[in-house]
Amino acid sequence: MIEKLKITQIRNLYDIDLNLSSCNVFVGQNGSGKTSLLEAVFLLSRGKSFRHHEPKRLITHHQSSCTVWAKTTLGELGIQKILDDKSFATSVMKRNGQNVYSQSVLSFALPTLLIDPSGMELLEEGSGGRRQLLDWLVFHVEHRFYGAWLSYQKVLKQRNALLKSSHVRQRPQEITAWDYELSCHAQVLHECRQAVFENWRVYFKAMLGRLLPKYTDHINLSYQAGFDEKVGLFHTLGQRLESDIMLGYTRVGSHRADVLVNFYNDSDKKFKEQAVNVLSRGEKKLLITALKLSQLQMICASGGMPVVLIDDVDAELDEWAVDILLDVVLSLPCQSLMTSLQQKTAQQIQEKLAKSQPSPPLKMFHVEQGVVREALPEI
Ligand SMILES: Nc1ncnc2c1ncn2[C@@H]1O[C@H](COP(=O)(O)OP(=O)(O)OP(=O)(O)O)[C@@H](O)[C@H]1O
Ligand SMILES: [Mg+2]
Known part of the structure; x- marks a missing residue:
C-alpha cells in the first residue's frame, strides 16, 4: 500500500x-x-x-x-x-x-491494476493489449514467468537479426540452435500462461454472471499460445523458416499469444464470433470491467x-x-x-x-x- x-x-x-x-x-x-x-x-x-x-x-x-x-x-x-x-x-x-x-x-x-472501462482498444485492436493483460496476471502469480519471458525476448531478437542477415542461408546450425532455445522458453511461457488462464477463466465467468448475466452462457475466453502446442514451436519454426526469411522476422511463437473473447449463439451451436463484433458499446464496457475485476479477485486470492x-x-x-x-x-x-x-x-x-x-x-x-x-x- x-x-x-x-x-x-x-x-x-x-x-x-x-x-x-x-x-x-x-x-x-x-x-x-x-x-x-x-x-x-x-x-x-x-x-x-x-x-x-x-x-x-x-x-x-x-x-x-x-x-x-x-x-x-x-x-x-x-x-x-x-x-x-x-x-x-x-x-x-x-x-x-x-x-x-x-x-x-x-x-x-x-x-497496479487500471480499471478504465472506456479503454475499448483491449477488445477492438490486435492481440497486444490482451496478451499484456494476461501477462500482467501471470507475472504476479507465476514467479518463474518473468525470467523465461526475458530470455525468450532476448533469443527472439537474436533470431530476427539472423533472419535479416544476408548470410542466414549459410548458417542453418545457428538458426536451429536459436529455434531450440526459443522453443524451450516458449514452453515455459505457455505452461505458466495456460495455468493462470484456466484459473482466471473461472473468476471471469463468475464476474460475467454479475455484470452481464444474459451472456453468461454465450461469452467465453479462450487462450491461444501463439503456436500449435501439439506440433511444438521447434518443428513449426523449422517448417516456416523459408517464409520467416522472406518476412525478416519470426511470425509464430509466444510473442503472438492471445486471449480471445468469443461469443456463441444459442440456436446455432456452430455460430462463433468475436464478442467485440456483437456487443453494444455499453456491454463492451461491462465486459472490460469483468475482465479487470476478475483479475483483481484472482490476484488478491493468490496473496497479492x-x-x-x-x-x-x-x-x-x-x-x-x-x-x-x-x-x-x-x-x-x-x-x-x-x-x-x-x-x-x-x-x-x-x-x-x-x-x-x-x-x-x-x-x-x-x-x-x-x-x-x-x-x-x-x-
Ligand atoms: N504535458 C502537459 N503539461 C502541462 N499540462 C498538461 C500536459 N498534458 C496535459 N495537460 C493538462 O493537464 C490537465 C489535467 O488533465 P487530466 O487529464 O489529468 O484532467 P482530468 O481531471 O482527468 O479531466 P477529465 O475529468 O476531463 O478527465 C489538462 O488541463 C491538460 O490540458
Ligand atoms: Mg480524466
Whole structure:
C-alpha cells in the first residue's frame, strides 16, 4: 500500500505531496488533474503512461523531467524520467534509495491494476493489449514467468537479426540452435500462461454472471499460445523458416499469444464470433470491467495486494454496475485510488464503507487546477 505519494511535473501536477489511505477518492472538474494523478502512480509501477507511450507528453510542458516517489508499506520507490535535447527519455529508478536497473523491480513491489472501462482498444485492436493483460496476471502469480519471458525476448531478437542477415542461408546450425532455445522458453511461457488462464477463466465467468448475466452462457475466453502446442514451436519454426526469411522476422511463437473473447449463439451451436463484433458499446464496457475485476479477485486470492486505479468511476457505467464495481473493490484487500467528477460518488463510497465491517479507512481529495487537497469527509 502507498502511504505517501510525491509527484513533480506530471502534466498539470507541478508539486504534489499526499498522505494516502486504503481507499482514496479524488473529485475534481474536467481538466483538474485527476487522470494525471493515476497516470503518475501507473508510471511508478510500470514505467510508462496508460495514455500515451511518449514520455514527453507526460512531462509538464517546458520541463525536462518528472518524478514520482512513494513510501509504501514495504519501502520506498521512485522513478524519474529525464528528457534529452532530442526528447529521448531515460529513466532513473530507485528502491529504498538504491538505484535499480529493471522496471520489473518496481512492478513487483507495486502491482497496479487500471480499471478504465472506456479503454475499448483491449477488445477492438490486435492481440497486444490482451496478451499484456494476461501477462500482467501471470507475472504476479507465476514467479518463474518473468525470467523465461526475458530470455525468450532476448533469443527472439537474436533470431530476427539472423533472419535479416544476408548470410542466414549459410548458417542453418545457428538458426536451429536459436529455434531450440526459443522453443524451450516458449514452453515455459505457455505452461505458466495456460495455468493462470484456466484459473482466471473461472473468476471471469463468475464476474460475467454479475455484470452481464444474459451472456453468461454465450461469452467465453479462450487462450491461444501463439503456436500449435501439439506440433511444438521447434518443428513449426523449422517448417516456416523459408517464409520467416522472406518476412525478416519470426511470425509464430509466444510473442503472438492471445486471449480471445468469443461469443456463441444459442440456436446455432456452430455460430462463433468475436464478442467485440456483437456487443453494444455499453456491454463492451461491462465486459472490460469483468475482465479487470476478475483479475483483481484472482490476484488478491493468490496473496497479492495490488493498487487499483479507477478513472472516472461513475462516468462510463450504469449506477448498478458502479455499485457492483465498488462492492468488489472495497471488499478486497487492496488499496484503491478512484477519480470522479461528482461529489455524490464520494459520498456513495463513504456510505458503502460505513456499512462494511471492518470499514477500510477512506480519504477524500479535491483536485483543482493541478492542486490536490485533502477534504474532510462530509457526514
Ligand atoms: N504535458 C502537459 N503539461 C502541462 N499540462 C498538461 C500536459 N498534458 C496535459 N495537460 C493538462 O493537464 C490537465 C489535467 O488533465 P487530466 O487529464 O489529468 O484532467 P482530468 O481531471 O482527468 O479531466 P477529465 O475529468 O476531463 O478527465 C489538462 O488541463 C491538460 O490540458
Ligand atoms: Mg480524466
